[in-house]
Amino acid sequence: MNKQPNITGGGRNWEWLKVEYEAVIGLEVHVELKTNAKAFCSCTTAFGGEPNTHVCPVCLGLPGVLPVINRRVVEFGLKTALALNCQVASFCKFDRKNYYYPDLPKNYQISQYDLPLARGGYLTINVDGKERVIGITRVHMEEDAGKLIHVDSPDGGYSLVDYNRTGVPLLEIVSEPDLRSPAEARAYMEKLRTILQYLDVSDCKMEEGSLRCDANVSVRPRGSQTFGTKTEVKNLNSFRSLQRALEYEIERQIAILESGGRVEQATMAWDESRNVTYVMRTKEEAQDYRYFPDPDLVPLEIDAAWIERVRRELPELPDARCRRLIEDYGLPAYDAGVITSSRDLADYFDRVVALYPDAKTVSNWLMGDFLRLLNAADLEPRQSPVPPEELASLLQLQKDGTISGKIAKQVLEEMFASGKGARQIVEEKGLVQISDEAALTRIVEEVLAANPSVVEDYRNGKEKALGYLVGQVMKATKGKANPSLVNRLLKERL
Ligand SMILES: Nc1ncnc2c1ncn2[C@@H]1O[C@H](COP(=O)(O)OP(=O)(O)OP(=O)(O)O)[C@@H](O)[C@H]1O
Numbered sequence: 154m155n156k157q158p159n160i161t162g163g164g165r166n167w168e169w170l171k172v173e174y175e176a177v178i179g180l181e182v183h184v185e186l187k188t189n190a191k192a193f194c195s196c197t198t199a200f201g202g203e204p205n206t207h208v209c210p211v212c213l214g215l216p217g218v219l220p221v222i223n224r225r226v227v228e229f230g231l232k233t234a235l236a237l238n239c240q241v242a243s244f245c246k247f248d249r250k251n252y253y254y255p256d257l258p259k260n261y262q263i264s265q266y267d268l269p270l271a272r273g274g275y276l277t278i279n280v281d282g283k284e285r286v287i288g289i290t291r292v293h294m295e296e297d298a299g300k301l302i303h304v305d306s307p308d309g310g311y312s313l314v315d316y317n318r319t320g321v322p323l324l325e326i327v328s329e330p331d332l333r334s335p336a337e338a339r340a341y342m343e344k345l346r347t348i349l350q351y352l353d354v355s356d357c358k359m360e361e362g363s364l365r366c367d368a369n370v371s372v373r374p375r376g377s378q379t380f381g382t383k384t385e386v387k388n389l390n391s392f393r394s395l396q397r398a399l400e401y402e403i404e405r406q407i408a409i410l411e412s413g414g415r416v417e418q419a420t421m422a423w424d425e426s427r428n429v430t431y432v433m434r435t436k437e438e439a440q441d442y443r444y445f446p447d448p449d450l451v452p453l454e455i456d457a458a459w460i461e462r463v464r465r466e467l468p469e470l471p472d473a474r475c476r477r478l479i480e481d482y483g484l485p486a487y488d489a490g491v492i493t494s495s496r497d498l499a500d501y502f503d504r505v506v507a508l509y510p511d512a513k514t515v516s517n518w519l520m521g522d523f524l525r526l527l528n529a530a531d532l533e534p535r536q537s538p539v540p541p542e543e544l545a546s547l548l549q550l551q552k553d554g555t556i557s558g559k560i561a562k563q564v565l566e567e568m569f570a571s572g573k574g575a576r577q578i579v580e581e582k583g584l585v586q587i588s589d590e591a592a593l594t595r596i597v598e599e600v601l602a603a604n605p606s607v608v609e610d611y612r613n614g615k616e617k618a619l620g621y622l623v624g625q626v627m628k629a630t631k632g633k634a635n636p637s638l639v640n641r642l643l644k645e646r647l
């Protein structure tokens with residue numbers, strides 16, 4: 154590497170340089186499939202477990218054993234390939250990718266090389282209101298490796314190996330170099346996760362490693378038609394680190410080119426604590442892996458009937474569902490995008506709207522307080538302590554005037570915390586809205602008497618003074634006064 158960029162200091166105008174250069178990005182994504190059994194044996198794929206308890210002679214690569222492909226792996230692969238608009242191969246085979254590493258007991262990984270399961274697909278992303286189609290080069294099946302645990306000790310340290318993950322089925326999904334910014338790379342990754350979640354083929358947890366991503370990136374002068382030399386960045390454990398690592402790596406490459414140097418092809422790692430990429434190894438070539446067809450596994454012939462059955466059974470996918478929310482409910486595109494970004498949230502939305510058909514109000518509540526409370530508790534919509542029926546009855550209580558909007562927010566928090574129903578909380582806490590005109594008139598008059606200068610301001614044309622007076626009445630009634638009635642009563646007296 155020629156030169157490390159001085160990104161935090163040095164006074165270089167990076168924003169300006171980024172106008173002169175364009176980034177080219179392609180992602181290689183690995184997805185752990187949530188089949189019950191591993192790819193080529195019947196061991197469980199369960200995450201965690203005592204080290205080296207989810208193993209057998211096949212996934213440990215002991216002599217004299219033969220792998221057998223798990224039909225569900227192919228099925229999940231087909232689902233994914235079709236959802237990504239790929240062409241499925243009628244004939245494909247498994248190859249051995251040979252390399253030595255302690256987490257790989259066979260010294261080769263079963264993968265697919267020149268005849269992958271599927272090719273030539275795409276997905277669409279939306280960044281800053283701009284829709285882009287991103288090509289997908291291929292989808293292939295392979296197996297995961299084990300996990301190394303490095304232990305520090307005074308006499309130099311040692312490594313432990315856990316083979317529980319060895320042989321867990323993976324799909325590798327390789328994109329075309331169609332992405333042009335870190336934000337687009339992140340949007341692609343998020344969209345891919347959404348699609349995989351709709352298909353229910355993976356847990357898609359980046360922190361647990363069931364969804365992983367290597368980012369290939371190069372830069373070139375804007376307007377150039379040829380690609381620059383790429384580096385591949387690994388160790389990206391979240392969407393945030395994907396985006397930040399790419400930002401860093403793009404700036405590093407620009408700095409090299411600006412100083413007259415050349416980017417060297419390399420595999421880099423992202424250092425999460427120092428916010429930098431560093432060279433892991435200069436790039437190996439495909440021939441270094443000595444790929445050859447795995448003689449233990451028969452090639453796969455996937456007949457058209459199987460492909461058609463899987464295609465018919467595909468669930469409604471995020472883009473289609475998003476369009477449906479816009480067309481059927483008149484939701485704004487933004488709302489529909491947020492709601493359908495999670496299948497779980499979209500299902501929740503459907504169930505609330507079935508009971509409370511004002512879709513826009515439901516979407517406001519979901520995108521606002523509901524998601525805020527869920528995120529704070531680190532829960533998925535399906536784990537919400539507030540079931541859809543209860544959210545619908547809360548909205549109904551607000552609509553029929555039993556409680557004010559302000560109180561409704563308070564009640565939702567209570568519902569989350571206690572798991573109690575909306576009606577029960579409103580009754581127990583005496584939160585029913587005060588719509589009794591006589592009672593409110595008394596309070597309104599007290600507020601007016603106590604604030605003569607504000608009243609004066611309002612009469613001199615200061616409209617905002619009214620809001621203050623409404624606020625005082627709400628305060629006196631602990632938020633329970635009917636706001637429209639308060640407004641009317643105040644105006645009548647001003
Ligand atoms: N010049 C480039 N700049 C940025 N990305 C590129 C460039 N050329 C190729 N890519 C992207 O790099 C990725 C290459 O992945 P692929 O798995 O085909 O090859 P590899 O990285 O050599 O192999 P592996 O990592 O599996 O051993 C693709 O996503 C592709 O779009």
Ligand SMILES: [Mg+2]
Pocket residue numbers: 181325
């Ligand atoms: Mg690859």
Ligand SMILES: [Mg+2]
Pocket residue numbers: 181367385
């Ligand atoms: Mg690669």
